[in-house]
Amino acid sequence: MIPYGKQDISEQDIASVVEVLQSDFLTQGPQVPLFENAIKQATTAQYACAVNSATSALHIACMALDVGPGDIVWTSPITFVASANCALYCGASIDFVDIDPQTYNLCPHALATKLAHAKRNQTLPKVIIPVHLGGQSCALAAIYALAKEYGVKIIEDASHCIGAQYQDKPVGACTYSDITVFSFHPVKIVTSAEGGAAVTNCAELAQRLELLRSHGVTRDESQMDASSVPDSHAQTTFPPWYYQQIALGYNYRMTDLHAALGLSQMQRLTSFIRSRQHLASRYNELLADLPVLLPTQHPDTQSSWHLYIIRLRLAHDTQRVNNLTHSEVFSALRERGIGVNLHYIPVHLQPFYQRLGFAEGDFPVAEAYYETAISIPLFHGMTDAQQDEVVLALRDVLLM
Structure with a gap:
């Protein structure tokens, strides 16, 4: 059987994973930020947050943009179900925008018509998730212009699209979006065995993404809620063991094993x-x-x-x-x-x-x-x- 898609694992990929197995770190260690840096270099995005799947990345991307009950998210009907499910995870409603008959991506003309109708009915979406089907970018400039006109945020689902370009810039540059999500599943272009990433150019969104991927827990004093500090810790500096959960996050972290494979793959x-x-x-x-x-x-x-x-x-x-x-x-x-x-x-x-x-x-x-x-x-x-x-x-x- 000739498969429709498959991973390509080199000896260097194997050696990179074995090196982690022989190191002190198996979960989140030095390989994760190195992999994130490789993603930033490939996309030119300022921030990257590696997670355990693209579905997780979509979920925390919605959360970072404050999607919740009462909100509406729109995406393409021609996509894997995760592109829609992520909105439901947040308690929001989901709807779809029909596709362009040539590219099979979300159609800007259908989007314009639907946005105008939604404005009249006061049912505008909070977020639009255009999906870059098969590796070809959506018409992002047109989608962004409409989103800006109607006050809507954009998450690019670029699960198929690492290494692609739009208007001579890498997909993931976030020129026309708030957050872009990638997948590193084995059938994708680059694999980390299982994994995903969310990239952005906004420091505040990056901080939220990192918080949400790890239980909502932080050791960063600048993020901590000072009013919740126990009296015994009321001092100029916190004890070295101190951390706070300041949000309801998830265990969506990528391991060093997965990051090492992804980092090795990114070199190719x-x-x-x-x-x-x-x-x-x-x-x-x-x-x-x-x-x-x-x-x-x-x-x-x-x-x-x-x-x-x-x-x-x-x-x-x-x-x-x-x-x-x-x-x-x-x-x-x-x-x-x-x-x-x-x-x-x-x-x-x-x-x-x-x-x-x-x-x-x-x-x-x-x-x-x-x-x-x-x-x-x-x-x-x-x-x-x-x-x-x-x-x-x-x-x-x-x-x-």
């Missing part, structure tokens, strides 16, 4: 991106004559190519290609050892979200995308022979 980020760009360019050539829509790349973006998503050109009358349905094409490719996948089932069609009131037909562009999309294999280390095998299988299924 440029190589990973070049490899994926080469593979995507080769797919563009090899698949040009097949009855599929190839990924569209906006000129403002340089994708990191986490995913290569094709869409079947189904006949309007039969909803088939080569007499096969979407599901049958998918199954036929799997039977030939091609580990295709589908990113994603629209979140609003999930049973949990339908119980919240969402229904089929709510976001028609996202639903039309879902009816034809297939993610085909693309990963660092994929050989020409493997790629040729994928293309041959597609030809057999779609043309024979």
Whole structure:
């Protein structure tokens, strides 16, 4: 089976983890800030907060922006459920904005219409979470202009996007957002086995993120609540053991083991991106004559190519290609050892979200995308022979 995505672990990666295993620190030690520094260098963001997953990063990003009961958060329906769940964790409500039919990212035109309607109804969101699907940035400048007009904060879900660029700047520079979130899951471009990070250019938000990832506990005297200090500690300096919990946080910390792997992987980020760009360019050539829509790349973006998503050109009358349905094409490719996948089932069609009131037909562009999309294999280390095998299988299924 040729998987749709997989990690690429080098001897240096293994040695980096073994070195931590032989050190004095297994949980949070010196590797975590080093990994955070590597993320800052790659994104040009001023602050980075490494955590145990991108879901955790999304959660504390919402919390850092004071999302809570009575608030509304909007995101794309074409994403993993974590992009929406993070708002619910905070007690807020969630809604969706339909996607652009070309890039499959959150559509600025749909956003403009929805914001105008929400303002009239006094139901404006507190935060918008645009998702950079497959490694291509959303139209952030347009989204930011709308958010600024309506007083809305932005969290970029860049889980697919480390190493990508938007308007010649790294995704994560936070030029058009308050916080950007990355994922380091094994199928992503860079892996820490499991992990995530939130980056920002705001010192106050960075301080909140760090507090919330670690139980809401601080040893920083400047953050402590002086009115809660016991009388026995009423002195110029606090005892060396003293700490305070000043917020309700979580144990979302990244370990030194995970950080060491992530740090080693970050040294190959440029190589990973070049490899994926080469593979995507080769797919563009090899698949040009097949009855599929190839990924569209906006000129403002340089994708990191986490995913290569094709869409079947189904006949309007039969909803088939080569007499096969979407599901049958998918199954036929799997039977030939091609580990295709589908990113994603629209979140609003999930049973949990339908119980919240969402229904089929709510976001028609996202639903039309879902009816034809297939993610085909693309990963660092994929050989020409493997790629040729994928293309041959597609030809057999779609043309024979």
